Amino acid sequence: MTELLLYLYAESPVHAGAADSLGVLDLPVQREATTRYPVIWGQSLKGALRQVAQDAGLEDLVVPVFGGSSEDGETELSAGRLTVGDAQLVAMPVPTLQRTFAWATSELALFRLVRKYARLGVTGLPQPPRLAPEAGAAASEAWIGSGRATRSEVLGPCLVELGIAPDPQLRRWAAQLATDVLGDAGSQASAPLAPLGGKLRDDLLAVGSDVMPMLLAECTEFVARVQLKEGKTVEHGPFHSEYLPTESILAASLTLRPMPAEGSLKTEDVIEFLLDLLHNKLIQVGGDETIGKGLVWARLLRADDVRAVAPEIADESTGVGQ
């Protein structure tokens, strides 16, 4: 088995649609049944990745990796070698009264990320910060220390105390995410998202278990749409769609079973193909494709591509302690 970690960074609002309407919301996004965290189901993500491979003309890759489909009536149904896990939320942008927005994450989201890294064999990552249910923590001085003993910040609809000092573990996580999601390490300076690294290092906030569900419910985007007749009057609607906002960060575990020894396609070849398709590439997931939704920057990481970002590097990057 080859383990891979796929990061998705939303370039435009993402609508991976759920099964049912929710109250006045006609088209909600997919959410986990237990936590109500937004998610992109593995089946949805796998379909999107398959489409990327098809669009690239890699037909020889599609069936062995993603499985045979019956849609053309000719290909035999078969299981693909690639297992695609759910894309789970790592951090979501929330509106703030300074610095425009910050990324909100949680102990739960970071614990899940720790497990994804563990599957790659990456150790030495910090533990997620432990927070009281109503509390918060910040990765940098930018959110702390305006002369007051404690400071509260408006995050979406919530007022959250962020403590009296940056959380050192969260600071390391901000550096880790900036490196792995945005590719802002020295060798990755050409990555398309690298300029955002400085903001992510400063503006990552962790919130407690009472705050995060509220942010994840209130800070998604709600859009009312209508369908017009030829005469420009409303035929259907309005109907309301929910979107994961631009700048959301998600992560999924991908697992590749070894390719058959007798086949011409080797496991290493498939990994290289997948990297060509998905590393630092803009792909489309979810619905409303033709109105520009669901564009995400993908970064596909192998075990060798990842290392725990040392705390001193994180400190140097943020200027803390200098």
Added chain:
Amino acid sequence: MTGGRRWLALTPRDTLLVRDGRQFDAGEDAANQPVQPSPSTVGGAIFSAFGGVKGAEPDEIRGPVLARRHRGGWWTSYFPAPADLVRSDNDHSRVMRLRPTGSSAVTDLGGECALPLVGEGDPLGGWLTGDTLGAYLRGELVTPEQPHRSMTDLEIAFVRDDPDTDPGPLVQELRVGLSRTPTRVVQEGMLYQATYLRPVEGVALLAECVLPTTWQREAVGPVALGGRGRLADVAEVDGVSWPHPPTDYPGGRVLVYVATPAIWPGGWQIRVPGARLVAAAVGPPEPIATASPRSKGGVRATRALRWAVPAGSVYLLQFDSADAAMAWAVGDSGRLGVHGTAYGRPADDRLRTAGFGVILTGVWS
């Protein structure tokens, strides 16, 4: 990993899709229903974790047992609430136990099950921790002197009073799928929905593996657990065991608690040589679909549907003496007892070695 008994944990990475035995095909059916993972589902995954080599299999796999991992790395195991525990009609916070009681009522059971279990209340549902179930088996949970216990005392987890606030350890998650044509439009008639199970954070499925003394294989993950290629991580765990049996069985009375779905030769009835079935509280039959993708003909040729006694069912047995009860339940000098083992099928039966019919013994009065 060497021989002996080892516990393995299968922790789903995200969701599970485990279905009952009914056929389901996208485009032909609109929906399917999930079921709790059965012993055969978990047994197949563990077989894969050990390499999936035919002939190199554990002697037995006993499980699954639902468990939750705590932050310190230790586990709490959970078992379905015994079927003879009910919640008072008048006060749902109080738990009572049905009692075997003589009655003039006539049933179609004949003399097979002499006494009805009597009491008023609604099925308890939910899950007991292993420690609480141990107290139940020892007769310490609900006693004649203390016939009512509060839900808080019992530390009952995942009770479905309100599905929104406590929907259980494996929460149903409805997913809709569709199929697209090469021109990126939805294929007509290919809209379907499936209900996945999402474990609450930290919840895993545990199973005890009985390994040959010469065993040298390591369990390696991830493995596919259930359908749709959903993966679970695999780990060996320490500090987990079946609830301990009582130290004696006064009057030769033995309570049998069914810890995993059981497929008895006698249908719903358990047959124990030397013992008489006095009473039983058995839940609704549970469909168990099995299939062997590795066997000749694959899944379609080997699948079978059986009906199982659900976990949580309870039988009250009467032996001739306390010694006979003790020997059967926990063994004597020459023979192992049945407590914590699969019961009711031949030693090499695949349903037994996969973990169907694991029972725990206790006392009743």
